[in-house]
Amino acid sequence: MSKTIIISNRLPLQLQIDNNTIKATPSVGGLATGMKSVHRDSNGVWIGWTGLTEEETPEELVDDVAKAAQDAQCVPVSLTEEDIDGFYYGFSNRTIWPLFHYFMEYTEFEKESYQTYVEVNKKYAEVVLENIEEGDTVWVHDYQLMLLPELIKKERPDVQIGFFLHIPFPSYEVFRTLPWREEILKGLLGSDLIGFHTYDYQRHFLSSVSRILRHEVSFNEITLKDRIVTVNSYPMGIDYDKFADAAAKHDAAKNQSELQRRLDLHIDSTPDAKMILSIDRLDYSKGIANRIRAYEYFLEKYPEFKEKVRLVMLAVPSRSNVPQYQLLKKEVDELVGRINGKFASVSWTPIWYFYRSMPFENLIDLYTTCEVALLTPIRDGMNLVAKEYVATRTDKTGVLILSEMAGAAQEMSEALIINPNNFEEIADALKQAMEMPEAEQIKRNKFLQKRLKRYNVEKWADDFMHSLHDTTHKSDIVKAI
Numbered sequence: 116m117s118k119t120i121i122i123s124n125r126l127p128l129q130l131q132i133d134n135n136t137i138k139a140t141p142s143v144g145g146l147a148t149g150m151k152s153v154h155r156d157s158n159g160v161w162i163g164w165t166g167l168t169e170e171e172t173p174e175e176l177v178d179d180v181a182k183a184a185q186d187a188q189c190v191p192v193s194l195t196e197e198d199i200d201g202f203y204y205g206f207s208n209r210t211i212w213p214l215f216h217y218f219m220e221y222t223e224f225e226k227e228s229y230q231t232y233v234e235v236n237k238k239y240a241e242v243v244l245e246n247i248e249e250g251d252t253v254w255v256h257d258y259q260l261m262l263l264p265e266l267i268k269k270e271r272p273d274v275q276i277g278f279f280l281h282i283p284f285p286s287y288e289v290f291r292t293l294p295w296r297e298e299i300l301k302g303l304l305g306s307d308l309i310g311f312h313t314y315d316y317q318r319h320f321l322s323s324v325s326r327i328l329r330h331e332v333s334f335n336e337i338t339l340k341d342r343i344v345t346v347n348s349y350p351m352g353i354d355y356d357k358f359a360d361a362a363a364k365h366d367a368a369k370n371q372s373e374l375q376r377r378l379d380l381h382i383d384s385t386p387d388a389k390m391i392l393s394i395d396r397l398d399y400s401k402g403i404a405n406r407i408r409a410y411e412y413f414l415e416k417y418p419e420f421k422e423k424v425r426l427v428m429l430a431v432p433s434r435s436n437v438p439q440y441q442l443l444k445k446e447v448d449e450l451v452g453r454i455n456g457k458f459a460s461v462s463w464t465p466i467w468y469f470y471r472s473m474p475f476e477n478l479i480d481l482y483t484t485c486e487v488a489l490l491t492p493i494r495d496g497m498n499l500v501a502k503e504y505v506a507t508r509t510d511k512t513g514v515l516i517l518s519e520m521a522g523a524a525q526e527m528s529e530a531l532i533i534n535p536n537n538f539e540e541i542a543d544a545l546k547q548a549m550e551m552p553e554a555e556q557i558k559r560n561k562f563l564q565k566r567l568k569r570y571n572v573e574k575w576a577d578d579f580m581h582s583l584h585d586t587t588h589k590s591d592i593v594k595a596i
C-alpha cells in the first residue's frame with residue numbers, strides 16, 4: 116500500500132533523556148499539528164531529527180530512541196553536534212534565514228557551513244531512501260532541506276516529491292547574492308510540486324529560476340528536459356476547531372489557571388484598561404524591538420491612554436546560540452526596562468514581558484483575555500499567531516493589528532494592516548483599536564473567522580496533496596510527447 120513520507124528538520128515529537136530513560140513529548144507547533152492528519156491517515160512515516168545529538172545519546176539508549184520514534188510512526192535521522200552547528204545554527208540560521216527575510220546585514224556566507232548543510236541533507240536522503248517503497252509520495256518541509264528533493268529524485272525518479280517553504284522566498288535581487296544560488300534552486304527542482312504561502316513568494320521563486328537557471332517558465336510551471344515542476348501558493352491555515360473549542364471551554368471553565376487569575380485581578384483593579392497582546396519567538400524578523408518603540412511613541416502621542424493600556428508581550432526563547440539572537444534579547448530587555456521605568460506609576464506597568472514558552476492553556480488565557488493583538492513582523496512567511504488570535508475570539512470582539520509584511524496579511528484584510536516601520540501608523544492603529552465600536556469588531560472578525568474555519572490546516576494539507584498527485588499526470592504527458 117502506497118504511503119506518504121513527511122520529512123522536516125525536527126520530528127513532531129521532542130525526545131529528552133530523563134533519569135537514563137527516553138521521554139517523548141509531542142511538539143505543538145503549526146507544522147506538527149498541520150501535518151498530523153496527513154501523517155495519521157497515510158500509514159506513512161515522518162522522518163526528522165529528534166532533538167538529541169549523537170553525543171547526547173548514550174550507546175545503551177540508541178535503540179530506545181529508535182523505539183520511541185517508531186511508536187509515533189517516526190524515523191530518526193542521527194546528527195552530531197558538529198552537524199547541528201554547521202547545518203542548523205550555521206547555514207540554515209545564519210545564511211538562509213536572514214537572507215530570505217531580507218536581513219542582508221545579518222547574512223553570513225561561509226563555505227564550511229554550506230558544506231555541512233550539503234552533508235546533512237545527504238544524511239536525511241539516506242534515511243528517506245531506506246524507507247521509500249514503490250508508489251510512495253514524499254513531502255519535504257522547509258528551508259533546512261532545500262537540497263533534499265534533488266537527492267531523492269536522482270535515486271528514485273519514480274517517486275512523487277512535494278516541497279513546501281514555510282518562510283518567504285525573497286526577490287531575485289536578494290536571492291542572487293547567495294553564492295550557492297544554483298545549487299539551492301537545482302535542489303528544489305528535484306520536486307514535482309513546490310508550494311509557498313503566498314503568490315508573491317511563488318513569483319520571486321519563478322523569476323529566480325528563469326534568470327539564474329534559464330529554464331522555461333510559464334505561469335506556474337517550469338519545464339525541465341524530462342518533466343514539469345509545478346509551483347503554486349497554499350496559504351497555511353490553523354487547526355481552527357482546536358483553538359475555537361479551547362476558547363469556548365476556557366470561557367465556561369470554573370477552575371482557572373494561575374495566569375488567568377492574575378490577569379483577572381488586574382482587570383478588576385483597572386476595569387477600563389485594555390490589554391494588547393503580542394506573541395512570537397524572540398526573532399529579529401518578528402519586529403519586537405520596533406514594536407516596543409512604536410508603543411512608546413503611542414504613549415507619547417496619545418498620553419490619554421497612559422494607565423489605560425498594558426502591552427502583554429510573550430517571547431519564546433529561540434536559537435539562543437546565534438549571536439544576533441543574544442543581542443536582540445539584550446536589546447528587548449533594555450527597551451522594556453527603559454519604557455517601564457519612564458512611564459510606570461505605582462499602580463501601572465506599561466509592559467508585561469514574559470520570556471518563555473507557555474503551555475497551550477496559558478496561550479488560550481492570553482488570546483481570550485487581550486482585547487487587541489499587535490503583531491508587527493518585519494518579514495514573516497505567514498504568522499499563525501494572527502490566525503490563532505482570531506479563532507479564539509468566541510464572542511467575535513477583539514482587534515487584530517497586523518504587519519503587511521506577514522504572509523497572513525494577504526488573507527486578513529479586515530485586520531488593521533500596518534507597515535511595521537511606520538510608528539505613526541502603528542500609534543494611530545492602536546488608537547483606532549482602543550476606540551473601535553464593538554459592532555465593528557464583530558463585523559470584521561465574522562469575516563475573518565469564516566475564512567479561517569473554511570481554509571483550515573487540514574484543507575491546506577489536502578490541497579497540497581491533491582495538487583501533488585495531479586502533477587503525476589502532467590509529467591506523464593511530457594514523457595509521452
Ligand code: ADQ
Binds near residue numbers: 282394395474503
Ligand atoms: P514561526 O516563525 O515559528 O513559524 P508562527 O507562524 O507565528 O511563527 O508560529 C508560531 C507557533 O508557535 C504558533 O502556533 C504559536 O501558537 C506557537 N507559540 C508562540 N509562542 C508560544 C509560546 N510562548 N508558547 C508556546 N507556543 C507558542 C514559521 C514561519 C511562519 C509560518 C510558520 C508556519 O516563520 O511565518 O507561519 O512557520 O508555516
